[in-house]
Amino acid sequence: MTDRIFVSNLSLHGHHGVMDAEKSLGQKFMVDMECSVIRPGNAADRISDTVHYGELCDLAAEVSASSVFNLIETFADTVAQAILDRFALVQEVTVTVRKPSAPISHVVDHVGVSVTRGRNG
Template sequence: MTDRITLRGLRVRGNHGVYDFERAQGQDFLIDVDLELDLARAAASDDVADTVHYGELAERLVAITAGEPVNLIETLADRLVTACLDDARVSAATVTVHKPQAPIPHEFADVAVTLRRSRP
């Protein structure tokens, strides 16, 4: 599948982490999503009902990220990629969760986890 919908840099405040201060104070997470699906029908019809509405998808991802805390961004990424695959039109999804304020006592550019899941 070569058709894609991409959402980059969705910033959400969440309370995820293994440390108590991460859960108490919260921090920003950045989410990138790539959905693989056939967009021919949407292109022909010019109807949003024939595609994944990226605004609605963003709302679901925000609700998950701002919701119940988890220890690991691996777990968060799994919840997000599962939500992406809830739409049967999506054949595969890739989600990257960036944790730019990770508690690392050194200067760093990024910490991220990427998961890709596809339908069997």
């Protein structure tokens, strides 16, 4: 059976971006993660038979804190790959990173990227 496990609007502070001020001051990023999970046919009512969404949040926070990314595309890709590496039940993952305070000269709610990665390419 395939389940969809997701996290919406995880708020993280990071130092990602190409501008010096973004790297030194940091800013808020909003992260969504959506995982397609193949649960065992004999899955029970146990956390070991699924993916813990709290651990997804922890992993995204670890990735954000462990590096400074110039591009949020690279940040999103790194989170997606980390999810596939850590959670064997996840077959495909989409990670969206939104930047509500992008240094651009237009009024927007946010800018962002979405990446989808899977076990088969």
